[in-house]
Amino acid sequence: EVQLVESGGGLVQAGRSLRLSCAASGFTFDDYAMHWVRQAPGKGLEWVSGISWNSDNIGYADSVKGRFTLSRDNAKNSLYLQMNSLRAEDTALYYCAKGGVEIVVPGMDFWDYWGQGTLVTVSS
């Protein structure tokens, strides 16, 4: 059974940093791209960042580029999102999501499993 468990969320002041983690199990982690998708309270879904199976390709939404850094540790089946210079508009539920295609070509992915999310609240 595929499981994605996020952690690291919390309340933080604007300008500070936070590191999110996602522990994956139930599938061959290093065969799939992994992503973070967020949802602000009462709003829609927004893709934040994604990383290829081998970390060669990493993409970011314009809204977080230069502030967030995505990485993965295939030996630990884990995904990380380092969030710096946090802003009030980063307040959201952050979901870890598994790519749906093995060794996917960038741009062709979708997300077949999602975690339950970790809440990040940035106070201004």
Place this chain on the structure above:
Amino acid sequence: QSVLRQPPSVSGAPGQRVTISCTGSSSNIGAGYDVHWYQQLPGTAPKLLIYGNDYRPSGVPDRFSGSKSGTSVSLAITGLQAEDEADYYCQSYDNSLSAYVFGPGTKVTVL
């Protein structure tokens, strides 16, 4: 403002058929990127409903179907049931943004 456009809401009586459109442009759907659909029930994580424009993951009822024509795609729900009340999002990739993009979501209400 979302790159992909969806109606904010659709509704139907139990048993009826409803469709949700998702319209893009030449830098996303029109460029040939696939569209995928997610269902989000209240208070839960999104669930993959349709991938690759018209493929259903195992376990998704065949009441849900996807189609694509040019720069528009649609999600159809036939035999609408009360449990289908949820938000539905389309998703694709935009090569001018170099980013994955979602539509704003459509709320389905079962009357």
